[in-house]
Amino acid sequence: MEYFLTEEEQMMIETARAIAIEKMKPVREHYDEKEEFPWEIVKEFAQGDLCGVYIPEEYGGFGKGIMGLVLVVEELCKVDGAIALSLAATALGTLPILIAGNEAQKKKYLPDIASGKKLAAFGLTEAGAGSDATGMATTAIKDGDYYILNGTKCFITNGGDAETYTIFAKTNPQRGARGISCFILEKGMKGFDFGKKEKKMGIRASSTRELIFNECKVHKDQLLGKEGHGLMIAQATLDNSRPGVAAQALGIAAGALDEAVEYARKRVQFGQPIASFQSIQHMLADMATEVEAARALLYATARMIDANLNKPPREQKRTSKESAMAKLFCSETAMKVTTNAVQIFGGYGYSREYPVEKMMRDAKITTLYEGTSQIQKNEIALNLIKESAAKDK
Amino acid sequence: MNIIVCIKQVPNTTDVKIDPETGRLKREGVESIVNPFDEYAIEEAVRFKEKYPGSTVTAISMGPPQAESALRQAISVGVDKGVLVCDRVLGGADTLATSYALSQAIKTLGAFDIIFCGKQATDGDTAQVGPAIAEALNIPHVAYVRKVESSDGKTIKVERLMEDGYDVIETNFPLLLTVVKEINTPRLPSLKGKMAAKKAQILTLTAADMKCDESRCGLKGSPTQVMKIFTPPQRQGGQKFTGGPEELAKTIVGKFKEIGII
Numbered sequence: 001m002e003y004f005l006t007e008e009e010q011m012m013i014e015t016a017r018a019i020a021i022e023k024m025k026p027v028r029e030h031y032d033e034k035e036e037f038p039w040e041i042v043k044e045f046a047q048g049d050l051c052g053v054y055i056p057e058e059y060g061g062f063g064k065g066i067m068g069l070v071l072v073v074e075e076l077c078k079v080d081g082a083i084a085l086s087l088a089a090t091a092l093g094t095l096p097i098l099i100a101g102n103e104a105q106k107k108k109y110l111p112d113i114a115s116g117k118k119l120a121a122f123g124l125t126e127a128g129a130g131s132d133a134t135g136m137a138t139t140a141i142k143d144g145d146y147y148i149l150n151g152t153k154c155f156i157t158n159g160g161d162a163e164t165y166t167i168f169a170k171t172n173p174q175r176g177a178r179g180i181s182c183f184i185l186e187k188g189m190k191g192f193d194f195g196k197k198e199k200k201m202g203i204r205a206s207s208t209r210e211l212i213f214n215e216c217k218v219h220k221d222q223l224l225g226k227e228g229h230g231l232m233i234a235q236a237t238l239d240n241s242r243p244g245v246a247a248q249a250l251g252i253a254a255g256a257l258d259e260a261v262e263y264a265r266k267r268v269q270f271g272q273p274i275a276s277f278q279s280i281q282h283m284l285a286d287m288a289t290e291v292e293a294a295r296a297l298l299y300a301t302a303r304m305i306d307a308n309l310n311k312p313p314r315e316q317k318r319t320s321k322e323s324a325m326a327k328l329f330c331s332e333t334a335m336k337v338t339t340n341a342v343q344i345f346g347g348y349g350y351s352r353e354y355p356v357e358k359m360m361r362d363a364k365i366t367t368l369y370e371g372t373s374q375i376q377k378n379e380i381a382l383n384l385i386k387e388s389a390a391k392d393k
Numbered sequence: 394m395n396i397i398v399c400i401k402q403v404p405n406t407t408d409v410k411i412d413p414e415t416g417r418l419k420r421e422g423v424e425s426i427v428n429p430f431d432e433y434a435i436e437e438a439v440r441f442k443e444k445y446p447g448s449t450v451t452a453i454s455m456g457p458p459q460a461e462s463a464l465r466q467a468i469s470v471g472v473d474k475g476v477l478v479c480d481r482v483l484g485g486a487d488t489l490a491t492s493y494a495l496s497q498a499i500k501t502l503g504a505f506d507i508i509f510c511g512k513q514a515t516d517g518d519t520a521q522v523g524p525a526i527a528e529a530l531n532i533p534h535v536a537y538v539r540k541v542e543s544s545d546g547k548t549i550k551v552e553r554l555m556e557d558g559y560d561v562i563e564t565n566f567p568l569l570l571t572v573v574k575e576i577n578t579p580r581l582p583s584l585k586g587k588m589a590a591k592k593a594q595i596l597t598l599t600a601a602d603m604k605c606d607e608s609r610c611g612l613k614g615s616p617t618q619v620m621k622i623f624t625p626p627q628r629q630g631g632q633k634f635t636g637g638p639e640e641l642a643k644t645i646v647g648k649f650k651e652i653g654i655i
Contacts, residue, residue: 012584014582047580048584049585
């Protein structure tokens with residue numbers, strides 16, 4: 001399909017593709033097997049200027065918005081959806097600063113993230129607060145010029161490897177959703193430690209750790225936006241970041257489709273390539289159509305978000321519904337397409353000798369994090385009802 | 394530091410066809426790339442620039458107008474400027490005429506400290522142009538460099554790859570090095586590099602710009618004539634002799650006399 005990408009968008013894709021094929025492909029099994037953090041590839045992302053594609057130029061980025069992020073993440077994930085997560089999860093951790101940071105905070109943190117010198121992470125989830133973020137137990141109690149953080153975050157992507165963290169905590173536990181605030185924390189601060197590293201089904205090259213705050217003293221200059229605006233910042237972040245997850249899912253699906261077509265052409269059974277059997281052809285046709293539909297929805301969503309962000313704040317609209325749709329559709333497509341890719345490979349698809357079993361394992365997370373598919377549906381339905389109710393007025 | 398890297402655009406394939414009539418490479422319909430050995434030269438030049446802040450790297454290529462894309466590719470991996478030596482007068486040049494033209498281009502650009510070249514181009518495989526540029530400029534050169542051990546901007550110590558090991562050579566700036574693939578891993582183009590490559594103005598130099606002596610340019614200035622290009626026949630198995638030591642010695646000496654070795 002022709003998406004009429006700009007020359008600069010093409011350049012981002014080409015840059016990402018070269019790194020994916022020449023640098024990531026030879027080491028993807030290694031990082032999956034060893035569950036190590038892929039620092040050597042992070043350096044390649046930095047050298048290729050990919051880390052800041054979505055960060056405005058005035059802070060050292062390439063200024064290509066969510067669309068830029070989507071194109072790069074998709075291209076990298078065609079080869080490996082886990083290694084690329086170091087970059088995609090950094091975007092998630094950086095968005096609160098882009099959305100709610102003041103000029104001083106942006107100048108302090110964004111250039112090092114854009115250059116790839118530092119990675120970032122987003123700390124919202126807790127053991128008892130997954131889909132329901134308001135159930136969080138981490139507190140940030142004001143004490144003069146400081147806030148004192150106590151609590152534990154879990155399942156934090158890039159946890160331990162990132163330098164910059166955007167952390168959500170309750171500044172006023174009595175106020176519920178309006179009692180949450182967001183802070184920028186740095187690795188190495190006193191009272192900020194890392195807990196256990198998760199052992200996961202997929203995305204094993206990505207680190208997922210607990211963050212532990214024990215009387216951690218954070219200066220008020222590190223508060224993002226206003227006190228009590230944390231949940232709004234988190235929601236706005238997710239509106240913009242879900243296309244990143246969708247791009248990861250789309251990339252994995254597209255990669256699995258390519259593998260399946262190639263294998264079907266080469267694998268001979270009953271004296272002919274299995275690609276000559278209609279049952280295989282129809283599976284491939286469905287997979288290709290789903291991937292293309294996912295891509296069309298995602299690109300349209302990313303362009304809508306970027307156009308919206310370029311408007312004056314008063315004219316901006318929430319893009320929760322569209323971003324939830326893109327994530328829902330792309331991640332469910334990734335699961336279907338990778339499962340069918342394994343099916344086409346047959347027994348070999350189940351073997352670690354071939355890449356599709358890993359793609360299937362990596363795909364699963366995309367239907368879970370940054371809101372499960374069910375939460376995306378809630379978001380979409382809620383917006384439908386709101387839109388309809390608004391017409392009644 | 395003024396750093397120069399000489400690069401060549403070559404056909405992207407190892408099985409390029411040879412025109413049986415002329416004995417020359419058939420370049421039509423084959424994608425052009427930067428000579429792979431030159432990529433190591435570019436990377437080493439860029440690393441030198443990074444070592445000496447304030448330096449500039451200028452890539453020079455002699456070729457038709459489309460060789461500009463090779464220069465842009467060099468810019469995408471960190472080269473600052475591209476210079477295309479392009480003139481019909483220079484066409485059909487052999488290694489002598491090419492090195493003359495490139496040395497004139499380098500003189501035209503002004504003072505320089507170090508010149509990098511790939512050890513050879515994958516199309517002609519002569520490995521002559523680099524050293525010949527150094528001779529034309531009357532500066533020292535080291536060919537087949539696999540490592541720069543140290544450099545203080547005045548003297549340089551390098552390792553030259555030999556068939557049976559390596560030589561350590563120390564010499565003075567300004568100089569020319571031709572490099573082998575062991576020297577580094579070339580970086581991939583960056584986004585900012587690609588943007589710079591897109592926007593870059595490529596300077597074009599003609600024979601007149603470089604004050605070339607036309608009798609030393611192009612076909613006229615090329616003493617090399619391609620007589621014939623052929624695939625050498627496979628080496629045959631040889632002859633085996635058996636017998637006692639004395640008998641064998643006699644047979645072998647007899648054979649040597651027969652073929653005129655002794």
